[in-house]
Amino acid sequence: MTSSPGDVPDLLDALRPLLSAAGISEALLRQVLTTGQLTPPVTPTAEETMRESLGALSELHRHLASLKAERDELRESFDLASRFQVVLTPHGRLIDVNGTTVQAGQTPREELLNRPLWDAPWWPRDPEHRGALREAVARAGRGEATSLKVPARSAGGRRVTLELQFTPVRRGDQVSRVMVEGREITGQVEAMREAQLARVALEALLENVQDGIVACDAQGNLTVFNRMSREMHGLDRADIDPSEWSRHYDLFEPDGVTPLTQERVPLFRALRGELVQGAEMVIAPRGLTRRTVVASGGPLTGPDGQALGAVVAMHDITDRKHAESRLRHEALHDRLTGLPNRSLLNSLLEKTMQRFEREPNNPYAVMFLDLDDFKNVNDGYGHLTGDRLLLETAARLKDAVRKTDTVARLGGDEFAVLLDAPCDEVNALRVAERLQRAMARPFRLQRDEVRVSTSIGLANGRRSYTRIEEPLRDADTAMYVAKRRGKNRTVLFEQSMHDQAQERVDTERQLREALRDGQFRLHYQPVMELASGRCVGFEALVRWQHPSRGLLGPGAFLEVAERSGLIVPLGAWVLREAQRQLLEWQDDPQLAHLLVSVNLSGQQLQVEAGSPDDLLAMTFPAGLHLEITETSLVDTPEAMRTMRALHRRGVPLMLDDFGTGFASLAAAQRFPVDTLKIDRSFVAPLPGDGDDRHSAIVASVVTLARHMNMRVVAEGVETLEQARAVQDLGCRFAQGFLFARPADAEVAGAFARAHL
Incomplete structure (x- = not known):
């Protein structure tokens, strides 16, 4: 038996007690364990003892080897x-x-x-x-x-x-x-950290999201009630039965009045397994802001389909509801005055007409109101002051009618009143009288007291009215009759007015045909130099050669042309024809000095740039003057821009009918005009018969024009006395029947040759 050197120390440790008992030295045992022999030889007794000991040792060695193998296995298991x-x-x-x-x-x-x-x-x-x-x-x-x-x-x-x-x-x-x-x-x-982060993120999201989030378990116990939910309700979550949710958390139907029943509470519906989408309700806690919310949510289920509870998100749409309400109000009310607008008036009138059809003994009436000469207020005081007048007008009209009546603003200075049933003709006229009295009081505008009268057209409800535009149409027609009769009055609609209105419609239709077929003609009235009796030019005046009614003057159709907008193409035709005739006269050396003036409508100054009738797109020969009546001037940026552009191009501008407008001196300063034409109303009373007021006015105009380097033309001169009077007052030029009536181009040319 031999052992490896590495095993000897372990064996010696184990055998050391036996060596001592047997009287064997450790060195001898090491030799035996290493070589298997005894050197030098020992005595027989000692050898026998040794052999017995070695046998024991051999058994022990085998046992130790087994222990070592077991230890090595344990070690290997330990290491692996x-x-x-x-x-x-x-x-x-x-x-x-x-x-x-x-x-x-x-x-x-x-x-x-x-x-x-x-x-x-x-x-x-x-x-x-x-x-x-x-x-x-x-x-x-x-x-x-x-x-x-x-x-x-x-x-x-x-x-x-x-x-x-x-x-x-x-x-x-x-x-x-x-x-x-x-x-x-x-x-x-990491998984726990991520789960924790996810949980923290979810909690942060729930607390900071701008929607209210509520959730409950399968028994209806609230498990989530985030910050926005607490703000909406003014409460924290509470362990209450679902049947108490509506009352406890102040839940109402969208009308904000009817309490929400348990079956309609969105979280309860979701808890029952319903998918809730866009459920609108109102949260109205006492002492806090009412909120309109839209709730959406559904049930919560586990992987195996078991019910875990429900969750609902509530989105606050209060601002949107307010915005929608404002939009509805703005869509149905006038922005300036807050009165109902045409759309709302039409809706109310339709309901009134339907009720009148069912209850003929409850009549109604419609009024159409227009402020007389309101444009003068805008021109004289500005549009902001004009708006304040409209606001005051709205307040006066509302105070003058009954609570059941409706005052509406249709636009500009036009208002309408729906006199609700019962309102027969007598009662309607009484209301109109109250309105006239209310409007008769002066308005305070920029420290001035200004009176603005009102023309009112009144139409009583009829069984023949079947469409809402019919009573409004007739009231509007009556209002225009009131305007033509002198303004500041109430006119009750009569069928003859509709016939006249229909006649105007027919005139408009015929005007369109006349423009298409070339039925218009120009006549020319001479402008004379008073000192020399010389004809210096003509004013071009339009005439309509009607196929059945003969030659018509402007009084028969210009008002219809203005109201229909046909004045723009008609005015453009007049300009082109006058230019053509002027150039023809200027080709004659005897007539080369002539000027021709053409009247412009205020609408022509506002034509959209680039259109065929745009004044700025036209060419103007030397000698062509443009006349603008003060009452037709439109003080808008477009009109002013057009006038200044024409002035820069050297086109002479004349202010016609000077003195008849609201602020003639202001107009003469504001607009770039070269000539003032004194209205015939100031010339007719001359020479005055001892009353020198009109003479003073004419003299003032002439002085003003001289200081502003303007020419002055007296209009409507019909007698020699008038001609001498205006000449004595400093007027150099005049026109009127004294010199000649308007005539066609051939007669006018002959007149000019006779007055060179």
Whole structure:
């Protein structure tokens, strides 16, 4: 029997007690164990004793070899274990480490043994974790099993998390060893961290989202009631029965008045398994802002379909509802005055007419009102002051009618009143009288007292009215009759007025045909130089050669042309024809000095740029003058821009009918005019018969024109006395029947040759 040198120390340790009893030296035993022989030979007795001892030793050696093999198996299992395993002294020094630990730490076992556990190279160096390791070892050393989660560094330098189990090993009453077993739980920690982050993020989202979120479990206990929900209700969540949700949380139907029943509470519906979408309700807690919300949600179910509860999101649409209400109001009310507009008036009138059809004994009436000469207020005081007048007008009209009546603004200075049933003709006229009295009081405008009268057209309800536009049409027709009769009055509609209105419609239709068929003609009235009696030019005046009615003057059709907008193409035709005739006269040396003036409508100054009738797109020959009546001037940016552009191009502008407007001096200063034409109303009373007021007016106009480098033409001169009077007052030019009536181009040309 021989043993390897590595096994001898272990065997000697085991046999040392037997050697002493047998009187065999340790050196002799080492020789026998190593070589299997005794040298030198010993005595027979000693040899026999030795042989017996060697037999025992041989048996012991086999037993030790078996133990060693078992130990080696245990060691291999220790080293190959998948978990990290180390053995410590009770004070924490490393006695042994398994192969998994060595491999993971990439540090030789020899460098690890006898070092404190907390001093191993794979731990972080911060005091917190080292202290935690010390504490865990100390507790195990005192016999207390403990566990610890601690970060570590893997073989590749990756940060990992280990879960360590410290188990004390006792020998008797004392702890002789501490076994430490560890496993990597990095994935679990990360998963837990992610789950925690997700939970925190979800909680933060629920608390900061701008929608109210409520959820409950399967028994109806509220589990989520986020910040916005608490703000909406002014309450925190409470453990109450679902039947109390509506009352406790102040839930109402969209009307904000009817309490929401349990079956209609969105969360309750979702709890019953219903998918809720766009359920509108009102949250109206006492003392807090009422909110209109739209709720959407549904049931919560587990993976296997079991009911877990319900969740609902509530989106606040209060601002949207207010905006929709404002839009509805703006769509049906006038923005300036707040009165009902045409759309709302039509709706109310339609209902009134339907009721009148069912109840003929409850008549109604419609009024159409227009402020007389309101444009003068805008021109003289500005549009802001005009708006204030309209606001005051609206207030007066509302105060003058009954509570059941409706005052509406149709646009501009036009108003309408629906006199609700019962309102017969007598009552309607009484209301009209109250309106006239209310409007008769002066308005205070920029420290001035200004009176603005009102023309009212009144139409009583009839069974023949079947469409809402018919009573409004007839009231409008009556209002225009009131205007023509002198304004500031009420006119009750009569059928003859409709016939006249129909006649105007026919005239408009015929005007369109006349423009298409070339039925218009120009006549020319001469402008004379008073001192010399010389004809210096003509004013072009339009005439209509009607196929059945003969030659018509402007009074028969210009008003219809203005109201229909046909004045724009008609005016453009007049301009082109006057230009053509002027150029023809200028080709005659005797007539080359002539000028021709053409009247413009205010509408022509506002034509859209680029259209065929745009004044600025036309060419104007020398000698062509444009006349603009003060009452037709439109003080708008477009009109002013057109006039200034014409003036810059050298086109002479004349202010016709000077003195008849609201602010003639202001107009003469504001508009770039070159000539003033004094209205015939100031010329007719001359020479005055001792009353020199009109003479003073004409003299003032002439003086004003001289200071402003303008020419002055007196209109409507019919007698020699008038001609001498205006000449004596400083007027150089005049026109009127005294000199000649308007005539066609051939007659006018002959007149000019006779008055060179």
